[in-house]
Amino acid sequence: MATYHKVIGIDLGTTYSVVAAYNFEKQDVMVIPNRQNEHTTPSVVYINPSGEISVGRSAKEKQQRDPEGVLIEVKRLMGEQDEAGVKKMVVVRNKQYHPELISACILKELKACAERMIGEPVHDAVITVPAYFKESQKNATREAAKIAKLNPRLINEPTAAAVAYGLDSDEVQSFIVYDFGGGTFDVSIVRIENENTVEVVGIGGDANLGGGDIDEMLTQWFFGKMQAQYGSDFSNDKRLRGKARLEAEKVKINLCNDSETKVQEFVIANPVEGIEEACFSISLEEFERIIQDTLEKTLVQVQVALDSAQKNHEVTLEDVEAIILVGGSSKIPAVAKQLQARFNKPIKSNLNPDEIVAIGAARMAKNYEPSQAAVIKDDEELKPAEGVAAIGGGELDSTNIKDVVSHTLGIGLYGDLYDPLSLRTKSSRVGSVAMGIRLPRTTRPAFILLFIRAKTRRHPLISTSAKWLSAACGLSQRAFTGSKSRLRSMAMACFTGR
Amino acid sequence: MKHLQTGEVKAIQLDRGLDAIVEKKRMELAEILATGNVGATGGPGAATAPAPPQDNVSALLNRARQLLPNMPQPQRTEVENAIRQLETARSNNNPNEMGAALVNLTMLLM
Numbered sequence: 001m002a003t004y005h006k007v008i009g010i011d012l013g014t015t016y017s018v019v020a021a022y023n024f025e026k027q028d029v030m031v032i033p034n035r036q037n038e039h040t041t042p043s044v045v046y047i048n049p050s051g052e053i054s055v056g057r058s059a060k061e062k063q064q065r066d067p068e069g070v071l072i073e074v075k076r077l078m079g080e081q082d083e084a085g086v087k088k089m090v091v092v093r094n095k096q097y098h099p100e101l102i103s104a105c106i107l108k109e110l111k112a113c114a115e116r117m118i119g120e121p122v123h124d125a126v127i128t129v130p131a132y133f134k135e136s137q138k139n140a141t142r143e144a145a146k147i148a149k150l151n152p153r154l155i156n157e158p159t160a161a162a163v164a165y166g167l168d169s170d171e172v173q174s175f176i177v178y179d180f181g182g183g184t185f186d187v188s189i190v191r192i193e194n195e196n197t198v199e200v201v202g203i204g205g206d207a208n209l210g211g212g213d214i215d216e217m218l219t220q221w222f223f224g225k226m227q228a229q230y231g232s233d234f235s236n237d238k239r240l241r242g243k244a245r246l247e248a249e250k251v252k253i254n255l256c257n258d259s260e261t262k263v264q265e266f267v268i269a270n271p272v273e274g275i276e277e278a279c280f281s282i283s284l285e286e287f288e289r290i291i292q293d294t295l296e297k298t299l300v301q302v303q304v305a306l307d308s309a310q311k312n313h314e315v316t317l318e319d320v321e322a323i324i325l326v327g328g329s330s331k332i333p334a335v336a337k338q339l340q341a342r343f344n345k346p347i348k349s350n351l352n353p354d355e356i357v358a359i360g361a362a363r364m365a366k367n368y369e370p371s372q373a374a375v376i377k378d379d380e381e382l383k384p385a386e387g388v389a390a391i392g393g394g395e396l397d398s399t400n401i402k403d404v405v406s407h408t409l410g411i412g413l414y415g416d417l418y419d420p421l422s423l424r425t426k427s428s429r430v431g432s433v434a435m436g437i438r439l440p441r442t443t444r445p446a447f448i449l450l451f452i453r454a455k456t457r458r459h460p461l462i463s464t465s466a467k468w469l470s471a472a473c474g475l476s477q478r479a480f481t482g483s484k485s486r487l488r489s490m491a492m493a494c495f496t497g498r
Numbered sequence: 499m500k501h502l503q504t505g506e507v508k509a510i511q512l513d514r515g516l517d518a519i520v521e522k523k524r525m526e527l528a529e530i531l532a533t534g535n536v537g538a539t540g541g542p543g544a545a546t547a548p549a550p551p552q553d554n555v556s557a558l559l560n561r562a563r564q565l566l567p568n569m570p571q572p573q574r575t576e577v578e579n580a581i582r583q584l585e586t587a588r589s590n591n592n593p594n595e596m597g598a599a600l601v602n603l604t605m606l607l608m
């Protein structure tokens with residue numbers, strides 16, 4: 001038996017990514033180091049002028065020398081359109097790339113690290129996505145995985161975080177998962193009903209708030225100091241900006257990790273011609289003052305998530321057991337302090353907040369059987385392992401994950417009319433379709449506005465899947481068996497209200 | 499979009515999944531990625547113009563035409579008929595006919 005389970009877990013973050021796998025000998029999930037022997041890999045891709053790709057730290061460092069070729073935060077473009085309805089693309093030196101391809105570069109690198117460690121080819125991955133991701137964003141993530149020759153299975157990041165902490169209680173437990181990452185801030189209320197069911201019951205957050213914004217604030221602070229000292233504004237110098245951003249992140253991390261020292265130096269050699277070195281010192285106090293407004297915004301969103309959990313699932317702060325810290329930026333000392341003060345709950349941070357999502361994903365991955373090859377030609381989903389107990393055993397083998405449906409579902413009628421569906425339950429089981437959706441029989445939808453996807457071949461909007469139709473129409477699944485063309489006409493009948 | 503139950507009008511961006519990568523494109527990208535080189539950037543003519551915005555019906559029609567050459571025969575005829583049905587409905591400006599034609603073509607393309 002191989003030492004590692006060959007279905008890996010991947011936290012595909014906006015700024016950093018992490019890969020992990022279950023190790024049978026150690027009976028635990030291990031985070032897999034990258035080529036630099038680090039546990040986290042920058043989600044950064046560099047394309048040099050002749051088209052060669054590099055990924056990770058070396059790519060990130062190119063920000064100083066050739067910022068034009070450096071691609072950051074591609075996760076923000078995945079499955080998105082601009083206002084005019086045109087697909088968002090990545091642009092490097094006037095050439096466009098599909099975001100899926102750039103994301104696949106990162107996945108390919110993580111897969112390679114895992115294969116080096118496992119010593120065998122890897123074809124499957126449980127990949128985490130934010131709880132608020134729309135179907136188009138999830139779809140783009142699945143495509144990226146397939147391009148990187150991985151069979152994907154997606155789960156929510158906060159769910160993975162809760163799973164990483166284990167499901168060791170018999171009681172219903174709820175957690176606040178506070179995920180302050182590099183590009184985004186997400187907070188989720190996760191309820192663990194029993195060892196089989198983990199459910200996201202409320203979400204809040206800010207898709208444009210993360211450690212990067214903090215680095216940017218520090219960079220601004222640096223340019224302010226430069227201006228005060230040298231009398232001119234250097235903030236339009238692209239290369240200096242690149243250097244200052246990298247230094248800002250270093251200074252931030254040192255300040256947060258080393259709270260003994262309290263003061264750090266912000267140093268840049270040869271910032272501009274004629275200046276040998278720029279050096280300014282900053283204290284933890286001053287740093288925390290700079291970011292206070294940002295922290296306050298996150299606390300407001302925690303309350304938003306709690307309110308939504310209460311409204312939709314009657315889960316209140318009283319039910320919350322603890323706060324789970326996720327994401328590199330949650331390591332800022334003021335975060336735990338202020339959360340504790342505001343919500344008065346214990347803080348769980350014994351697992352590294354950078355790694356916890358990947359660890360949870362790898363735990364979930366144990367439920368899936370490795371495939372013989374990556375299926376990039378067709379839309380076969382990863383199958384749950386049969387007789388999983390034989391592989392590992394343990395508490396997670398039959399975990400059932402429910403996800404929130406993060407966007408309104410509805411029927412679009414021709415002529416720009418929109419009829420939202422009332423959901424019997426707000427959650428759906430991963431891998432299947434939202435249960436309990438009923439199409440009003442009298443409406444005549446031209447198409448279904450769907451953010452959930454049944455097993456369709458090419459078109460992610462509607463499906464002839466018997467399972468989906470029966471769920472959608474509230475009829476028994478048996479009503480929908482038959483040939484494909486029969487299914488199609490049944491679907492037609494349902495969709496047109498006959 | 500107008501909310502049928504409340505009458506409220508909201509700007510909703512419809513996502514018909516038309517931007518999704520199709521199998522052929524996926525295979526192509528996978529091949530590119532396997533080589534580790536995405537081709538020289540910045541050379542003359544490297545820039546590709548962004549696709550012009552389309553209305554949704556045209557987008558569906560274009561996609562249908564795009565897929566047509568690779569379809570097996572019986573399906574192909576069906577799709578050709580559905581395209582015609584949709585075009586006729588559109589030129590007649592008949593919402594009911596058009597609704598049915600849209601569903602029909604969408605289903606066939608799945």
Ligand SMILES: Nc1ncnc2c1ncn2[C@@H]1O[C@H](COP(=O)(O)OP(=O)(O)OP(=O)(O)O)[C@@H](O)[C@H]1O
Nearest residue numbers: 013014015016181182183184211256327328329331
């Ligand atoms: N010790 C630390 N103190 C403060 N910030 C840190 C520390 N370590 C890492 N960070 C910051 O955390 C951020 C990365 O966090 P993480 O890896 O969780 O992000 P991500 O998962 O890529 O982003 P997202 O969750 O937005 O997709 C970076 O901005 C990084 O500078």
Ligand SMILES: [Mg+2]
Nearest residue numbers: 013014181327
């Ligand atoms: Mg993250």
